[in-house]
Structures are given as C-alpha cells and as structure tokens.
Amino acid sequence: MDVPLDFDRRRRADIVFPRARLVVFVDGCFWHGCPEHYTIPAAHAEFWADKRTRNLNRDADTTARLEADGWHVMRFWEHQSPSEVTDLIAEAYGRLRASRSSVEKPSPRSHDSAGSLAMADLKEGSPRR
Numbered sequence: 001m002d003v004p005l006d007f008d009r010r011r012r013a014d015i016v017f018p019r020a021r022l023v024v025f026v027d028g029c030f031w032h033g034c035p036e037h038y039t040i041p042a043a044h045a046e047f048w049a050d051k052r053t054r055n056l057n058r059d060a061d062t063t064a065r066l067e068a069d070g071w072h073v074m075r076f077w078e079h080q081s082p083s084e085v086t087d088l089i090a091e092a093y094g095r096l097r098a099s100r101s102s103v104e105k106p107s108p109r110s111h112d113s114a115g116s117l118a119m120a121d122l123k124e125g126s127p128r129r
Contacts, residue, residue, distance in 0.1 A: 011062055015089070020096035023066055024089055025075045031055055034077050072096055 005011045015024040029037035033052040040048050063073045074092060076085045 005062065005066070007065055008062075011058070017093055017096075020093050020100065021071045022089075022093055022096055023071050023073050025059075025062075025073070026078055026085075027059070027075055028078050032059060032077075034079070036077075037079060 001015055003013045003016045005013060013023045014026045016022070017024075027034070031052075033056055038052065040052070059075070063075070066073050072092065074089060076088075
C-alpha cells in the first residue's frame with residue numbers, strides 16, 4: 001500500500017498487486033475533481049481550477065505510463081462503496097492472476113530501508129472503471 005512509482009517517486013499507488021500487475025488508486029473527490037462532488041472554492045477560484053486540471057493531467061499521465069508498462073490500472077472515487085470496490089478489485093485480481101499464472105515464476109520481494117516495497121521490486125523480470 002502507498003507504493004512510490006518508478007518513473008516519479010512523488011507519485012504513489014494506493015494498492016499494488018505485483019503478481020497480477022494490478023495497480024489501484026482511490027482518488028479523493030476534491031483533489032481529483034469528482035464530477036459528482038467537486039466544486040471550485042470561492043476563494044482563489046482560478047488557482048483551484050488550475051490545480052484540478054494539473055491533477056487530472058497527472059492522473060491521466062500516470063495511468064498511461066503504467067498501462068504502457070503492462071500494468072492494469074483501476075481508479076475509484078473515495079465516495080464509492082468499499083464493498084463494491086473490493087468486489088471489483090477481487091474480480092480483476094482473479095482474472096489477471098488466472099491469465100498470468102501459466103507464465104509467471106515466483107520472485108523474491110525486497111523492501112527499502114523504510115520497509116515499503118519499491119516499484120522496481122514489483123515488476124516481474126525487471127528492476128486508478
């Protein structure tokens with residue numbers, strides 16, 4: 001959980017399932033511009049509108065980079081039902097593991113000095129509906 005990404009250590013995945021190559025992001029309604037709940041604050045409206053646009057662009061870039069590297073990316077809103085999100089993740093995980101099981105070989109996992117998994121450790125064979 002809360003795994004820094006290889007291409008930009010400031011970007012972090014909320015949940016990573018390395019053997020299924022599944023990455024999950026739970027996006028906050030305010031910071032990621034939820035169409036149901038986001039409203040631009042009255043104070044400093046231009047700043048917040050620009051901030052939302054930058055966040056959405058970064059989200060799209062993150063998803064594109066991960067997918068280009070062979071990862072399946074799932075994004076959910078913080079307001080979504082945890083049980084529904086869990087069911088969707090479990091379904092995707094099972095499907096992805098089944099499709100990879102015939103070609104996958106177990107690999108050891110290492111941790112950085114802080115005890116978190118580095119994304120390089122999560123990639124097999126190499127260093128956010």
